[in-house]
Amino acid sequence: MRYFETRKARIEIIPMIDIMLFLLVFFAMMTLKMIPTSGHLSKLPASSTATRIPAPKLLVEVGDAGSLAVEGQAISAEQLTALVRSRNPGELAVTIAGGSNVNLQQLMAAIDAVRLGGAVQIGLAAKAGKP
Numbered sequence: 001m002r003y004f005e006t007r008k009a010r011i012e013i014i015p016m017i018d019i020m021l022f023l024l025v026f027f028a029m030m031t032l033k034m035i036p037t038s039g040h041l042s043k044l045p046a047s048s049t050a051t052r053i054p055a056p057k058l059l060v061e062v063g064d065a066g067s068l069a070v071e072g073q074a075i076s077a078e079q080l081t082a083l084v085r086s087r088n089p090g091e092l093a094v095t096i097a098g099g100s101n102v103n104l105q106q107l108m109a110a111i112d113a114v115r116l117g118g119a120v121q122i123g124l125a126a127k128a129g130k131p
Contacts, residue, residue, distance in 0.1 A: 050126045058087065059125075060114065062098035066106035068113070077113040084117025097125035 060080065061069040068075050070083065084092060094114050098107050107124075114122055 057092050058084070058094045058119075060094060060096045060110055062096060062102050062106055062110050064099055064101045066102075066109065068110055077109060080110070080113040081117040084114055084119050089118030090120065092119045093121040093123070094119045095123045095125050 058070065063069065068077060068080055070080065075083070084094065096107065096110050096114070098110070111122060
């Protein structure tokens with residue numbers, strides 16, 4: 001008589017858990033690979049006194065040839081000054097990131113452009129470790 005009994009449909013939950021775990025791991029891995037606003041600079045200079053600061057409101061990248069970039073777009077020093085002025089410079093936190101091949105003069109040119117815009121919260125990006 002078991003053959004004639006109607007069986008209830010079962011929802012298999014194990015494959016659904018596997019899929020959800022896979023999606024969770026996938027999105028976690030993708031999130032960890034993201035760098036705020038850009039991923040151009042990979043060789044930051046090292047500093048033994050580097051500290052973690054909140055995410056910048058404006059990230060300025062200084063290229064090896066002294067070129068400036070904001071949010072992945074090339075910009076001149078004058079345009080950077082105007083951009084900082086337009087974004088409430090008294091409360092704007094600016095972080096300047098330069099590669100290990102950027103010389104001090106190129107870095108100072110970027111700092112000057114930001115300070116001319118009126119920003120007072122300026123940070124330099126570095127990776128923690130021995131130089």
